[in-house]
Amino acid sequence: MKKSLFTTLVISTIIINCTAQESNIIEIAPAPSVINEKLPLVEDGPIKNVIFIIGDGTGLVQLTSGQYQLVGAEGLLHLQTMPVTGIVKTYAANGLITDSAAGATAYSCGIKTDNGKIAQLPDERHCKTILELAEEKGLSTGIIATSTITHATPASYASHVKSRAMQPEIAVDYLDSGLEIILGGGKEFFIPSSEEGSRREDDLNVIDDFKNLGYDYVESAEELESTDSDKILGLFSLAGMPVLDRTPTLAEMSEKAISKLSQNDAGFFLMIEASQIDWGGHDNNSEYVVHEVKGLDAAVKVALDFAVQDGETLVILTADHETGGMAINAHYDRRDEVEIAWTTTGHTGVPVPLMAYGPHAIEFTGWLENIEVGQKVAQLFGVGTLPQINEE
Numbered sequence: 001m002k003k004s005l006f007t008t009l010v011i012s013t014i015i016i017n018c019t020a021q022e023s024n025i026i027e028i029a030p031a032p033s034v035i036n037e038k039l040p041l042v043e044d045g046p047i048k049n050v051i052f053i054i055g056d057g058t059g060l061v062q063l064t065s066g067q068y069q070l071v072g073a074e075g076l077l078h079l080q081t082m083p084v085t086g087i088v089k090t091y092a093a094n095g096l097i098t099d100s101a102a103g104a105t106a107y108s109c110g111i112k113t114d115n116g117k118i119a120q121l122p123d124e125r126h127c128k129t130i131l132e133l134a135e136e137k138g139l140s141t142g143i144i145a146t147s148t149i150t151h152a153t154p155a156s157y158a159s160h161v162k163s164r165a166m167q168p169e170i171a172v173d174y175l176d177s178g179l180e181i182i183l184g185g186g187k188e189f190f191i192p193s194s195e196e197g198s199r200r201e202d203d204l205n206v207i208d209d210f211k212n213l214g215y216d217y218v219e220s221a222e223e224l225e226s227t228d229s230d231k232i233l234g235l236f237s238l239a240g241m242p243v244l245d246r247t248p249t250l251a252e253m254s255e256k257a258i259s260k261l262s263q264n265d266a267g268f269f270l271m272i273e274a275s276q277i278d279w280g281g282h283d284n285n286s287e288y289v290v291h292e293v294k295g296l297d298a299a300v301k302v303a304l305d306f307a308v309q310d311g312e313t314l315v316i317l318t319a320d321h322e323t324g325g326m327a328i329n330a331h332y333d334r335r336d337e338v339e340i341a342w343t344t345t346g347h348t349g350v351p352v353p354l355m356a357y358g359p360h361a362i363e364f365t366g367w368l369e370n371i372e373v374g375q376k377v378a379q380l381f382g383v384g385t386l387p388q389i390n391e392e
């Protein structure tokens with residue numbers, strides 16, 4: 001009786017949770033034949049370029065799950081070769097759990113704000129961003145995301161609005177941002193309401209406005225690769241970029257951006273976001289998370305390869321917050337797989353990891369406030385001090 005009840009329960013559980021169970025077992029890869037070598041500390045000197053990489057919703061378990069499945073228990077992802085690690089406290093002004101708007105504003109402006117605010121204080125005064133400081137100094141700048149490019153994280157670097165939902169306004173805000181490189185999804189917020197798929201409520205064609213400012217507009221990996229323009233707007237999908245057959249990849253976008261931005265002898269600031277690790281977390285889908293961590297790691301490799309050869313580039317990888325309360329459940333007696341568990345479909349308040357490579361990377365060791373990270377990068381970069389509040 002007991003046994004048959006148990007069997008019935010197991011079978012019904014399997015049927016009910018079929019999808020969830022399939023996507024929440026992580027298979028462990030065999031040990032790689034070559035383990036990525038750790039990078040050394042770099043001698044401190046002036047920082048010419050900053051590549052700031054944000055894994056949205058990326059906690060330690062997201063990274064570890066990616067590592068397990070991609071390079072096994074013994075292996076190291078490229079992002080794990082960075083010599084300096086820190087731990088970042090992510091709480092927002094109005095809550096212990098942050099969203100991506102307040103989380104990114106902490107890094108871009110060096111201030112804690114309310115959830116939902118894009119480079120604004122809770123009282124809606126604007127705060128200057130590190131990207132704007134870099135532009136004022138004559139540096140080149142870029143933003144890259146696999147979400148809509150007007151999503152909360154990239155928006156917090158080059159726009160000031162009271163709500164992250166104002167993506168049509170954010171697209172227009174980018175026109176006078178000075179940004180040289182804008183790459184991601186979200187064409188829906190740049191095309192007039194009369195065009196199919198538009199999510200604007202006006203007749204503005206923001207793509208045409210960018211073209212009039214001298215930007216080359218591209219829509220495919222081929223067009224991105226072949227453009228020679230110093231100013232590029234690339235929108236590769238109507239909404240967020242697709243998960244499967246994503247083209248260009250985050251790594252390809254990063255490579256193009258770095259090759260263009262590094263032509264400025266004064267230096268550059270580039271923000272790269274692996275946006276959809278967060279979405280995998282919201283879905284409690286570890287396969288999705290691992291897929292996105294793979295994309296992130298490939299982009300980190302591009303950044304590190306450039307930084308190693310350049311010697312004057314600070315690369316920082318961190319997250320705005322963790323998503324899902326992702327955990328690795330115990331399998332004390334096997335090495336071939338682990339089971340992933342989740343505590344929520346929302347964000348959590350656990351601190352997030354930070355990794356750094358390049359001059360002054362050591363400044364980012366230990367426990368850090370997210371605003372401290374933003375403030376330190378600006379100061380070490382020499383573009384000015386944060387926070388700066390616009391009193392108007």
Ligand SMILES: [Zn+2]
Pocket residue numbers: 057100278279282323347
């Ligand atoms: Zn999220």
